[in-house]
Amino acid sequence: MSILQEICETLQKGRAKLMKEMVQKALDEGIAAQDILTDALLPAMSVIGEKFKNNEIFVPEVLMAARAMNMGTDVIKPHLAASGVQAAGRVCIGTVQGDLHDIGKNLVRMMLEGKGLEVIDLGTDVPAEKFVSCAMENDCQIICCSALLTTTMDVMADVVRAAKAAGIRDKVKIMVGGAPITEEFCRSIGADFYAADAASAADAAVALCKG
Numbered sequence: 001m002s003i004l005q006e007i008c009e010t011l012q013k014g015r016a017k018l019m020k021e022m023v024q025k026a027l028d029e030g031i032a033a034q035d036i037l038t039d040a041l042l043p044a045m046s047v048i049g050e051k052f053k054n055n056e057i058f059v060p061e062v063l064m065a066a067r068a069m070n071m072g073t074d075v076i077k078p079h080l081a082a083s084g085v086q087a088a089g090r091v092c093i094g095t096v097q098g099d100l101h102d103i104g105k106n107l108v109r110m111m112l113e114g115k116g117l118e119v120i121d122l123g124t125d126v127p128a129e130k131f132v133s134c135a136m137e138n139d140c141q142i143i144c145c146s147a148l149l150t151t152t153m154d155v156m157a158d159v160v161r162a163a164k165a166a167g168i169r170d171k172v173k174i175m176v177g178g179a180p181i182t183e184e185f186c187r188s189i190g191a192d193f194y195a196a197d198a199a200s201a202a203d204a205a206v207a208l209c210k211g
């Protein structure tokens with residue numbers, strides 16, 4: 001088995017510490033950071049995303065894989081920056097104001113990173129204006145809002161309004177998700193995209209960044 005295949009499998013098993021060592025070993029063997037990303041880390045996360053979507057694996061396994069992914073990307077990040085590899089796009093993400101649930105949001109962030117997007121994580125309890133100011137300051141293509149409470153989902157409408165008020169609505173896409181969110185709700189508040197799960201959110205974000 002090649003080292004890239006081994007890295008791919010190690011990530012899927014969520015073995016974070018071993019990942020760090022193996023990715024470093026691949027770099028030491030002269031494999032380019034970009035190849036490690038595109039031929040090992042991203043395919044592994046795609047497998048994780050698909051399995052999660054199909055209920056073949058569950059939150060603990062995804063979180064372990066996410067940790068391993070983060071370990072791997074931490075090792076190659078300086079090399080990618082040095083070789084001038086461009087991120088596929090830049091997005092900001094947060095759980096809306098009043099809402100402290102972050103497990104789903106963290107999974108979405110991890111899947112976005114797994115697709116090669118640069119992600120600014122604003123955390124939880126994020127006011128609408130903070131999403132918008134972050135998008136403006138960092139030239140984000142997408143604002144990603146997560147909500148788990150029916151009492152906080154309306155903050156997403158505030159994000160759409162704040163983006164309009166700041167004059168950036170035509171420059172930034174707004175993606176929404178979380179257990180109480182539906183396609184219909186997304187349309188009703190004038191957001192651009194609803195994703196039901198983390199893998200779909202990442203696929204859509206890549207498409208939105210390209211488009």
Ligand code: B1M
Nearest residue numbers: 099100101102103104144145146149150177178179197198
């Ligand atoms: Co809370 N909670 N909780 N909770 N909690 C729910 C959401 C609830 C449904 C439980 C229930 O009553 N059955 C209920 C909401 C009811 C409602 O609004 N109708 C509820 C409540 C009421 C509360 C409190 C008010 C309880 C209280 O204090 N009385 C309180 C609120 C605190 C606050 O936020 N202000 C509260 C607190 C908590 C804990 C702190 C204990 C904990 C959160 C820990 C944490 O996140 N760090 C917690 C938890 C764990 C849950 C449940 C059990 C699990 C949520 C979760 O993590 N799911 C939840 C019940 C449930 O959902 N069954 C519940 C796993 C996660 C992977 O799924 O977040 O849906 P999810 O994310 C998915 C998709 O939704 C999607 O992708 C993810 C992965 O596929 N997705 C996106 C999410 N964001 C997305 C964004 C996208 C796209 C897709 O694009 C941008």
